[in-house]
Amino acid sequence: MLETTGIQRAGTLAELIKARRTVRLFKSDPVPMELLVDLLNIAAWAPNHGAREPWRFIVYKEEARKALAAAMVATYSAEDKEKYGKAKWAYFTHVPLHLLVVMGEDPRQKQWDEDYAAVCAWIQTFQLAAWEENLGVVWKTNNFVYHPGFREAVGVQPGEKIVGLLHIGYPEQIPAPRPRTDAREFLTVHDKL
Template sequence: MKEVRTVADVIRERRSIREFKADELNIEAVIDLLEDAKWAPNHGLREPWRIILFHGAGKEKFTESVLRTYSPDEKAKVAEKMTNYLMGIPVHMLVVMKEDPRQKQWEEDFSATSAFIQNFQLLAWEQKIGVVWKTNGYNWHPAFREAVGIQPGEKIVGTLHLGYFEKVPQAKPRTDIREKMTIYS
């Protein structure tokens, strides 16, 4: 009999996964998850997100693009370790949005893109696929942005690493919501 889990269960169970099994992810399964994630709330149905996926041999492009952001000295120290780490992750995904010069629209689009990413993370978790949402310094580095095809006027909202996992990290405590709440009655 299939286990029944509520949305609340999935939200509470989801963890950021940083260690992945080497098993390949079916890219069509990832696309199916993205098809469901696109139902995130977004103002004016602008659907402000764009996705760039790196899997299989494409992981080399992602890894090389990250390494371009290191100085020669840094690269000499970390290139092998970073290459092994990044090549060991089954799929890398960049979620990008067009930056609207109008502040209200920019904030709406950033919020919608963040909701899209959270939808994706929850949907992936439900399928036992782990995700970590990163905002590493290379996201802003011109060499990385150029190498992965980020256009002028676009923002990388997140770099997501995804794959199957063996260990689920322990939940970290959360603050009681009442401590972050003001109620006017």
């Protein structure tokens, strides 16, 4: 079941977290760059070890969405281009704004792990801040983000990792919530020596 009435305002942080949805269907309305920059700056308050801020961002909007779509479709096999190419092209060029979230890959494993965790925290913080502003987001990690041709086409350098491609826009439809498992199912408690 999909809701189409718009995002309901949340009163508390807990309500905002529970209300947020992954949105895949967007209106064609553009996302103002000022709003995007505000959201980028809000998300920068996500926890990150040593305040390293290990992220950078690449935005595709308006006509540039065609270049992103072309780079993505170019990674497909001939069979997948035939099956999915036109539909994926149409989707990518309809989504109002795409944000590639990239991190530098520190050669030290501990720092790499910390930086990856920080960028993931940044993405979740961004999604929550966007939801509060009536914007939907879907965080994609499809196979094309690993393809050398795609990486080169979008300006990702050697030694960088694409942590996600965020599709961003005003929701056309909002999915109904999916159930969550009670945390006690995953909880192990130690209270004795």
